[in-house]
Amino acid sequence: GAGVSQSPSNKVTEKGKDVELRCDPISGHTALYWYRQSLGQGLEFLIYFQGNSAPDKSGLPSDRFSAERTGGSVSTLTIQRTQQEDSAVYLCASSPTGGLYNEQFFGPGTRLTVL
């Protein structure tokens, strides 16, 4: 079956603009995660959705970052008023149930460049 997909694969934007990144998880997976990978910070957790529970937003670096998951499937990560330090690869992952012992299936990522 299809894996996790993300769009766009690359996004170049100007400082101060808003961007939206999309993630389509594997069908039937109830848990969805966003991570960010940058040269300076490595791989960082951003946010976690599990079913209808309130998301774990503890990794979001500032209030410019937000994410939603509609209908328990597709998720959108929004970055408002982008800054150059937001440049990174944004990775989405899903897992069947979000249990502690589930592996996470990652998408190919969106490379964001803020000029």
Add this chain to the structure above:
Amino acid sequence: SQQGEEDPQALSIQEGENATMNCSYKTSINNLQWYRQNSGRGLVHLILIRSNEREKHSGRLRVTLDTSKKSSSLLITASRAADTASYFCATVPWGAQKLVFGQGTRLTINP
């Protein structure tokens, strides 16, 4: 913030040799996982070891976990050129539903 430290940061070996990568972490964990990343993009899960396990095997992979030392190692035996990638350890801390990644080891297999 990154919990894990991986050692070495880069490793270059000849095809057929074994590759060993180490990972240390700081807090109590539920389990530890290893992932591979090619070309700086999506990660692929390799193996998971629970906190009450000491060793686990999967094909050419062997993972050990020492919770008293808060460390893990990944051994890839009989390496192949296709094993060239970055390898990351990731912990699932107690009480958390997220992966906390190490900095990764960049492995190069020379033909």
